[in-house]
Amino acid sequence: MRNSSSALPIAITQGDPAGIGPETVVQAFRDAPAELAGCFVVGDVATLRRASQAVVRPGIPAVPVAEIGSPAEAWRVPPRCVPVLPLPGIPGPQRWGQVSAAAGRAAAACVVWAARAALRGEIAALVTAPLHKEALAAAGVAFPGHTELLQAEAAAHQGLAVDAVPVRMMLASDELRTVLVSIHVSLRDAIAAVTKSNVLQTVQIAHAALLRSLGRPPRIAVAGLNPHAGEGGLFGHEEEAIIAPAIADARAQGLDVHGPIAPDTVFMRARNTPEHPGEFDVVIAMYHDQGLIPVKYLGVDKGVNVTLGLPLVRTSPDHGTAFDIAGQGVADASSLIEAVRMARQLSA
Incomplete structure (x- = not known):
């Protein structure tokens, strides 16, 4: 882990202030001080201080929240203290x-600030606490989610059309990684x-990203779309007409790709x-659901969402805003801590 004051810090966005994001962020700084060294929160100081009060328990005091003036100051904040870089003008605590x-x-403003800072090379990575679509x-945000x-921010930074910066969502844990062909659509x-x-x-995109992180060519399995991967055309023709030809092209490029494999067995094999x-x-x-259900079933507390194809490192926990438990101090910060660990690995 980098611990030099000259190393670039990692930004964590506060997420939707009405959800569990702020309290999981506070808990992460409290429970994993070594992993959170050199991290700071982009958001609203009052929102994080309210979250700190929400996680108070007998024998567990409130976590101090410190306002900082620049990302570099994150390295000088003591362990188990939450450094917050406040964004002027964003709404404060919400119900x-x-x-x-x-x-x-508020949630969108934090993401935009962190993305632009990463694209300018001012931070090593960004970890995004959950927002609510x-x-x-x-x-009035024109985009359905973080990805x-x-x-759009990466495309604008490079002066490109959005389609010229293709991105994909990967959900990863110690046991399974999945990358999605499509994301938030019907x-x-x-x-x-x-x-x-x-x-x-x-x-x-998956090959390029995992080649960098694994240090070797990844073994890639491609799921079918239909039951039994179409069963030779009995249950659909997408495998024969679309997926298999794409796999053939990828193999012709030297990629280690297998499939299409029946969706009900491929995840167990991987x-x-x-x-x-x-x-x-x-x-x-x-x-979306074909790929995310298996990873989430194995443990939401260990899953990390990684955006592939961007000229920056972005990870996030594998859960949403959990409005039903927000403010109760019972949310689990494990996935956020895992997201910080992965961001650090990917940006090293």
Whole structure:
């Protein structure tokens, strides 16, 4: 781990102030001081101080929150203290568990600031606490989530059209990695997005990202779209007409790609445990739920969302805003801590 004051810090966005993001951030600084060294929060000081009070328990005092004036000051804040770089003009604390435009504006502003700082090379990475898509929409934000917002910022920074910066979502844990062909669209639109070019591009993006992080060519499995991967055309023709030709093109480029494999078995084959080393390093899933359900079932507390294809490192915990428990101090910060660890590994 880098501990020099000259090393670039990692920014953590506060997330939706009405959700569990701020309190998991506070708990992470409290419970994992070594992992959080050199990290700081982009957000609102009052929001983080309220979150600190929310996690107070008998024998567990409030976590101090310190206002900083620049990212570099994060290295000088003592352990188990939350350094916050305040963004002027963003809304402060919002009512717990309530969707609001103000909360959406605050969450989006933090992400935009951190993305631009990363693109300018001022921070090593950004870790995003969860935001609420309905609150984003209420705030007039034109993007449905973090991935699309970061893609737009990266494209604007490079003077490119958004489609010229293709990105993909990877959900990763110690046991399983999945990369999605499509992200936040309806299932009907997700099926329409299963095209040869989209599948091939997803394989290429996953290969490039994991080649860097693993230090070797990754073993890639591609899931089918239909039950039993189409069963030779009996249950659908997408495998024969679209997915298999994309895999053939990827193999022609020298990539280690296998499939299409039946979706109900491919994740078990890729799962990596001490008792059962996985056959594959990553599974390419055809749509959101196909790829995310297996990873989340294995443990939301260990899953990390990584955006691939960006000219910056971005990770996030594998959970949402959890409005039903927000402000109760019972949320689990494990996934956020894992996201910080992965961000540090990817930016090293």
